[in-house]
Amino acid sequence: MPATATPAERVELKSGPPPAAPAGSGGRNWSTRRIERTIKYESDRNVGFGRDVMRVPGCEQLENCIQCGTCSGVCPLSIYMDHSPRQVMALTRADFRDEVLRSHTIWLCASCYACTVECPQQIRITDIMYELKQRAIDAGIYPRRFPIPVLAHEFTHMVRKHGRITELVLVIRLFLKTDWFAALGNWRLGLDLTRTGRFSLLTERIRRHGDIARMLDAVDQPKHPSP
Amino acid sequence: MKFAYFPGCSLKGLGRAYEESLLPVMRHLGLELEELDDWNCCGATAYMAVDEAKACVLAARNLALAERSGRDQLLAPCAACYLVLNKTKHYFHDYPAMKATIDRALAAVDLAYAGDTAVRHPLDVLVNDVGLDAIRQKVVRPLRGLKVATYYGCQLVRPYATFDDPYNPVTMDRLVEALGATVVRYPLKTKCCGGSLTGTVPEAGIRMVYILLNEARKRGADCLATVCPLCQFNLDAYHAQVRSEYGDVIVPTVYFTQLMGLAFGLPEKQLGLHRAAVPLRWRPPVPEVAHA
Ligand code: SF4
Ligand code: SF4
Numbered sequence: 001m002p003a004t005a006t007p008a009e010r011v012e013l014k015s016g017p018p019p020a021a022p023a024g025s026g027g028r029n030w031s032t033r034r035i036e037r038t039i040k041y042e043s044d045r046n047v048g049f050g051r052d053v054m055r056v057p058g059c060e061q062l063e064n065c066i067q068c069g070t071c072s073g074v075c076p077l078s079i080y081m082d083h084s085p086r087q088v089m090a091l092t093r094a095d096f097r098d099e100v101l102r103s104h105t106i107w108l109c110a111s112c113y114a115c116t117v118e119c120p121q122q123i124r125i126t127d128i129m130y131e132l133k134q135r136a137i138d139a140g141i142y143p144r145r146f147p148i149p150v151l152a153h154e155f156t157h158m159v160r161k162h163g164r165i166t167e168l169v170l171v172i173r174l175f176l177k178t179d180w181f182a183a184l185g186n187w188r189l190g191l192d193l194t195r196t197g198r199f200s201l202l203t204e205r206i207r208r209h210g211d212i213a214r215m216l217d218a219v220d221q222p223k224h225p226s227p
Numbered sequence: 228m229k230f231a232y233f234p235g236c237s238l239k240g241l242g243r244a245y246e247e248s249l250l251p252v253m254r255h256l257g258l259e260l261e262e263l264d265d266w267n268c269c270g271a272t273a274y275m276a277v278d279e280a281k282a283c284v285l286a287a288r289n290l291a292l293a294e295r296s297g298r299d300q301l302l303a304p305c306a307a308c309y310l311v312l313n314k315t316k317h318y319f320h321d322y323p324a325m326k327a328t329i330d331r332a333l334a335a336v337d338l339a340y341a342g343d344t345a346v347r348h349p350l351d352v353l354v355n356d357v358g359l360d361a362i363r364q365k366v367v368r369p370l371r372g373l374k375v376a377t378y379y380g381c382q383l384v385r386p387y388a389t390f391d392d393p394y395n396p397v398t399m400d401r402l403v404e405a406l407g408a409t410v411v412r413y414p415l416k417t418k419c420c421g422g423s424l425t426g427t428v429p430e431a432g433i434r435m436v437y438i439l440l441n442e443a444r445k446r447g448a449d450c451l452a453t454v455c456p457l458c459q460f461n462l463d464a465y466h467a468q469v470r471s472e473y474g475d476v477i478v479p480t481v482y483f484t485q486l487m488g489l490a491f492g493l494p495e496k497q498l499g500l501h502r503a504a505v506p507l508r509w510r511p512p513v514p515e516v517a518h519a
Contacts (some may be wrong), residue, residue: 112419
């Protein structure tokens with residue numbers, strides 16, 4: 001099996017409700033193609049969503065977006081996104097909640113902060129992406145089997161329980177939850193890491209690991225019930 | 228100089244070679260690092276994506292522990308930890324509601340954070356506190372002839388850059404030059420390595436790794452030097468995947484601390500160079516022994 005048989009091939013990046021179909025995308029499969037409205041209606045809005053996001057620490061400046069597109073231009077992942085970062089900013093501000101939360105963009109964002117330092121309006125785009133990820137997870141509307149939310153979930157679970165991350169255990173759990181078959185494609189990587197002593201199966205754990213759960217519970221935000 | 232030291236999960240696992248080389252290098256320069264007692268995971272990018280307040284609370288516990296240890300400076304070598312700890316400190320000062328949440332959560336475990344601990348990266352400390360002159364004096368095997376592409380990645384210089392420029396950082400360039408090596412022009416020095424996307428969305432992640440490696444090769448670099456365990460991992464461990472997608476692009480990636488160790492003539496076993504999937508084979512020329 002070639003080493004390329006990675007989870008990617010089974011992650012349908014283009015699935016989900018399609019954004020505007022690219023013009024001139026050919027006449028193939030006309031019989032099966034779904035015809036969809038590509039213009040948004042006023043009634044698609046969730047009025048108040050934008051305001052709500054802008055109330056979160058770090059997200060206040062969104063109001064001042066001038067739609068210049070600088071963020072989309074510098075984003076190293078925008079070529080894979082269904083909506084560019086600029087579009088996500090516009091959609092969020094204009095209350096198109098479902099469109100934004102179902103977008104793959106928020107899961108492709110690697111939190112590299114390139115957009116944030118370049119934005120002429122000092123909009124903390126990365127932090128807004130974080131906020132949108134949180135809301136998508138809360139609402140349970142992320143693309144099925146998209147491994148990033150699963151990774152985030154496994155990660156937080158492990159931190160809560162042990163206080164630290166043991167990378168190998170995290171990776172194994174991720175593959176079990178998403179696509180164990182893909183793990184086979186990565187056997188070489190695992191072998192390399194074990195050979196060079198970089199993977200350990202011993203669970204890292206802090207002494208006062210109970211403190212972590214106690215602190216997290218004390219945060220006690222009604223918006224985010226503890227996992 | 229004494230520092231509280233926050234290794235973070237990666238430096239105990241995938242990034243072991245970073246810690247292995249960092250500790251002897253710092254000791255060699257007379258810096259004392261005291262590992263923070265019972266530190267916990269900083270939360271990294273994954274926790275921020277689930278719950279911002281909780282992510283900050285996790286990081287704040289470490290800041291509070293550092294304060295309690297009596298050290299006013301916390302050294303965080305992992306770029307992701309460095310960012311999260313700094314971000315938490317910023318949020319603590321900028322948002323009263325966040326401060327209240329952090330205070331409440333810490334109080335639940337009998338901790339408190341006053342907001343003073345400085346979060347520092349070793350690169351910053353080495354160049355700005357120790358100084359390049361002091362470093363030059365320790366060089367016994369100059370890295371003459373080694374061409375290095377300095378790669379900072381994203382999270383060290385963005386968005387809370389304090390000691391370097393977010394567009395064109397140069398701290399590591401100056402450090403590597405002080406070791407006797409040549410820095411090649413590498414315009415992608417702050418481009419994102421893909422983070423965890425190499426594992427979760429490989430068609431995007433592997434391509435980003437390929438772009439970085441290929442640019443280094445085109446610029447004639449013998450190796451890439453990094454400041455972050457995730458960057459090192461991505462650039463080092465995915466060579467096989469890059470090969471099958473794009474053809475062979477073999478460039479080793481080392482931690483800047485490993486280069487320092489080589490130049491200081493520290494025993495190679497201490498530097499963890501063997502831990503890389505694509506290890507750096509180059510060694511500095513042995514200096515001619517002054518004849519007796
Ligand atoms: S760079 Fe800033 S102002 Fe320009 S489109 Fe993006 S978020 Fe809006
Ligand atoms: S932080 Fe996210 S949206 Fe911004 S440039 Fe990086 S990947 Fe793109």
